[in-house]
Amino acid sequence: MSEAAQERSARNAGGSSGAKVGTFLAKQGILIAFVLFMVSFALASERFLDPDNILGVIRSSAILGVMALGVTFVVISGNLDLSVGSLMSFSTIVVLDLHDTLGPALAILAMFGMTLAIGAVIGFLVGYLRLNSLIVTLGMLSAIHGLTLTWSGGQNMDIADKAGTWFAVFGQGRALGIPMPILMFALLAAVLGIVLAKTPFGRKVYAVGGNGTAATFSGIRRARTVFTCYLISAFCVATAGLIQASRSMGSQNTVGQGMELEVLAAVILGGASLMGGSGTIFKTVIGVLILGFIQNGLLLIGLQFYVQFVVTWIIIILAVWLDIAAKRGRLLSPIA
Amino acid sequence: MTRPALRLENIVKTFPGVRALDGVSFEVLPGEVHALMGENGAGKSTLMKVLGGIHQPNEGRILVGEEPAVMANPLEAKAKGIVFIHQELSLAEELSVAENIYLGELPRKSFGRVDWATLYARTDEILKKLKVGFDARTMVGTLSIANQQMVEIARALTVDAKAVIFDEPTASLTDSEKVVLFEVIDDLKKDGVGIIYISHRMEEIFKITDRISVLRDGEYRGTLVTKETTEDDVTQLMIGRSLDLSRNHEHAEVGDVALEVRGLSCGDLYRDISFEIRRGEVVGFYGLVGAGRTEIAETLFGLRAPSAGQILLDGEEVHLGSPVDAIARGISLVPEDRKGQGLVLGMNCRDNMTLPQVGDLTAGPFVSDGAEIAIFDQYRDKLDIRTPGWRQTVGNLSGGNQQKIVIGKWLSMHPTLLIVDEPTRGIDVGSKSEIHKLIRQLASQGYAVMVISSEMPEVLHVSDRIVAMYHGELIRTFTSDEVTEDSLIQAISGIRTDGGDKAA
Structure with a gap:
């Protein structure tokens, strides 16, 4: 899938035949940055490259990563999704609560159904009613949080009989020696990466985000395309919620709080344009990993946990700046 | 002899592959209304962009009064007293009239505070001169297009204008609004300002201008004194080239009716339009911007629902609710x-x-x-x-x-029907003729082609029949054998020359 994704990125990056250093940096800058980070952290802390540490980072990034996959679709279609953190809390609480009454299988099914229904509402509002996605999803962030609290009555949720269920498999199990969260993240990334890069639907997502009017003029059903992107995003959120619930077997109402910004950060770090029309699943995965390794690395070199928030955002803003600077060939805006 | 307010000498401007202006000279006297005419693509807008500091000429010079002037950017042009009233308005709708007029130059009090009293007083003074029915505090967004244009003009009056350029100022005005505009131009004239007036509308040109200069294919073709000339002279100078270019194509073999439109209307945009296009036929739609041609194309492509009338494809009535429907029915649109x-x-x-x-x-x-x-x-x-x-x-x-x-x-x-809206807008001359050739080829291969164009040579060159539209009405359908430039110009100005030949 990385090959497919890279071909797609080559297609979209707009490089001319005379490949200049600038265009190379613009295209591959994120990978270079990734390598630089890894090397410098590895030099600073010997534990950094330890396989257990690496696996641990990827595992703890998996939930964020799964959500970022869906948001990549939404962002490429030219919209935003700020409701994913709040929606993830909802799925987690719902699946935990239903687990004890319906049993794990039905609980998971019901949770996916409800999460997708909320995704459909957002998709309808943004796609068919053409409401501004920032406003819709910011509103949904609060509304879903309210829904979650109403559902739970403000209480934490716990699975009563933790030993008597197979539900923990998604968060704590392993297959082929690989932790399930990583496996699910990888599988979903592969499938969605192919959908985006190789199917007609993926092409339509790029077209709608690149120029919605031109897409309409080419007979693409713009509303339906945007709607589907939000459904994909909701599906990813439900998966993330499942992993989260299964890992902890109990949860607070606020488990996903603030994650919408981290998710968006990973997508932007991966180089997707907030204007829509560009980005790839592969790059988003890199963005997710960079975020995870930065946070891990900062801890390992002994910085206080809270410093990571500051550093993360400095890095994101730098990345966006350099990306834009490479595109226009100068560091400062031509119209100052 | 008065010396000109503004003078352009031997201006040459080339773009890669195109000589857009080829030694154009042009002058405006103080207190003169000087029309600049020419077909689309003749170089009028390039000339104005050179004058406004948007393009730099490759050769030639500009004189304001007697001073040679270099306009490095639009601000310098304005500082030298060259003011543009653009066809497309550039106003901030959420600000008041006064703020728009003095944008960037608001009068200040201490600590950088805006001196509102002075601002409104100055603005009202200017508005009084223009005899408009709104005041300095009015929000621009609440004004009609005509009044917004007045705000643009008021803005021009705040600087010591040597020359004011009006670019198609009446395109969106009603008749009574035009009267007001012409009074304003008359006042400017009396104040000794030189006025360049760009328009396609002969009637206006003959009503308000003193002289007429004509550009064609980037060349200066001459200046006529309005009182001593006729519309025919001007048209001749504008079109000039050997007229047989208009009909130098072979007629394709015409087949069955591919598209038939009966009594199609869409609110005020177009009314009671009927025509048909056969396979193997190119039908050109000619008219001024805003005549309703693009809107008809949008309806045929499922983008704009009609309020009345029928669309028949291959004899079968169709309802086109979206581009998806239109494409499925074999309609394609190359948009403008x-x-x-x-x-x-x-x-x-x-x-x-x-x-x-x-x-x-x-x-x-x-x-x-x-x-x-x-x-x-x-x-x-x-x-x-x-x-x-x-x-x-x-x-x-x-x-x-x-x-x-x-x-x-x-x-x-x-597609069964190919609609091409402004096929060569903003395209260099070479590609232009290739696209013209291509359109003819498509017809000979049996496509039904609808070409919308605002360029007369283009319409004449590619069309088997030409539909002339004016203000949402189909004035007349010409065959390529009977059409003349004059009759076409008259038709798109709303003059029905032929005994009510409305049906296609």
Whole structure:
């Protein structure tokens, strides 16, 4: 899938035949940055490259990563999704609560159904009613949080009989020696990466985000395309919620709080344009990993946990700046 | 002899592959209204951009009064007293009239506070001169287009204008609004300001101008004194070229009626339009901007629901609710705004070309690279699209090649009816004639083609029949044998010369 994704990125990056250093940096800058980070952290802390540490980072990034996959679709279609953190809390609480009454299988099914229904509402509002996605999803962030609290009555949720269920498999199990969260993240990334890069639907997502009017003029059903992107995003959120619930077997109402910004950060770090029309699943995965390794690395070199928030955002803003600077060939805006 | 307020001497401006202005000289006397005429593409707007500091001339010089002036940018042009009243308004709708007029130059009090009293007083003084029915505090967004134009004019009056350029100022005005505008121009004239008046409307030109200068194909063709000339003289000077260019194509064999439109209306945009287009026939739609031609095309492409009337394709009535319906019925539209409507600029050439049918070009669930490349290669060769390869981002191509991508996109759909809206807007001369040739070829291959154009030579050159529209009405349908430039110009100005020949 990385090959497919890279071909797609080559297609979209707009490089001319005379490949200049600038265009190379613009295209591959994120990978270079990734390598630089890894090397410098590895030099600073010997534990950094330890396989257990690496696996641990990827595992703890998996939930964020799964959500970022869906948001990549939404962002490429030219919209935003700020409701994913709040929606993830909802799925987690719902699946935990239903687990004890319906049993794990039905609980998971019901949770996916409800999460997708909320995704459909957002998709309808943004796609068919053409409401501004920032406003819709910011509103949904609060509304879903309210829904979650109403559902739970403000209480934490716990699975009563933790030993008597197979539900923990998604968060704590392993297959082929690989932790399930990583496996699910990888599988979903592969499938969605192919959908985006190789199917007609993926092409339509790029077209709608690149120029919605031109897409309409080419007979693409713009509303339906945007709607589907939000459904994909909701599906990813439900998966993330499942992993989260299964890992902890109990949860607070606020488990996903603030994650919408981290998710968006990973997508932007991966180089997707907030204007829509560009980005790839592969790059988003890199963005997710960079975020995870930065946070891990900062801890390992002994910085206080809270410093990571500051550093993360400095890095994101730098990345966006350099990306834009490479595109226009100068560091400062031509119209100052 | 008075010395000119403004003088352009031997201006040459070239763009890659085009000599847009070829030694144009032109002057405006103080207190004179000087019309600048020419077909679209004759170089009027390039000349005005040189004057306004947007383009720098390759040769020649500009004199304001007697001083040679270099306009490095629009601000310098304004500082030297050259003021433009643009066709497209550039006002901030959420600000008051006064704020718009003095934008960037608001009078200040201490600590940088805006001196509102002075601002409103000054503005009202100017508005009084213009005899308008609104005051300095009015929000610009609440004003009619005509009144917004008055705000633009008021803005011009705040500087010590040597010359004011009006670019198609009456395009969106009603008759009574025009009267007010002409009074304002008259006042400016009395104040000794030189006025350049750009318009296609003969009636206005003869009513308010003193002299008329004509450009054609980037060349200066002469200046006429309005009182001593006739519309025919001006038209002759504008069109000039050997007239047989208009009919130098072969008529294709005409087949069955592909499209029939009966009594189609859409609110105020167009009314009671009836025409038909046969296979193998190119029907040109000519008229001024805003005549309703694009709106008809949008209805035929499912983008704009009609309020009345019928559309028949191959004799069968169709209801086109969306472009998806229209495309399924074999209608294709090459839209007028290539970059905004025709292309996804950030996508590559191939993906743009196959966009309408990408859902059908599949192998299993995936888009078939081979099928896509085959289509791209076929139309790249057929249309002679010059690009390093299909991976090239469309935004990096020249306008002509971009347009060919759009045309290729729709030809590859094998439409019954191909609608082409302003096929050569913003395209260099070479590609232009290629596209004209292509349109004729398509007709000879049996396509029914509807061409909308605001360029008369283009309409005359490609069309078998020409529909002239004015203010949403179909004035007359000409065959290419009977049409003359004069009759066409009259028709699109709303003058019905022929005994009510409205039916197509």
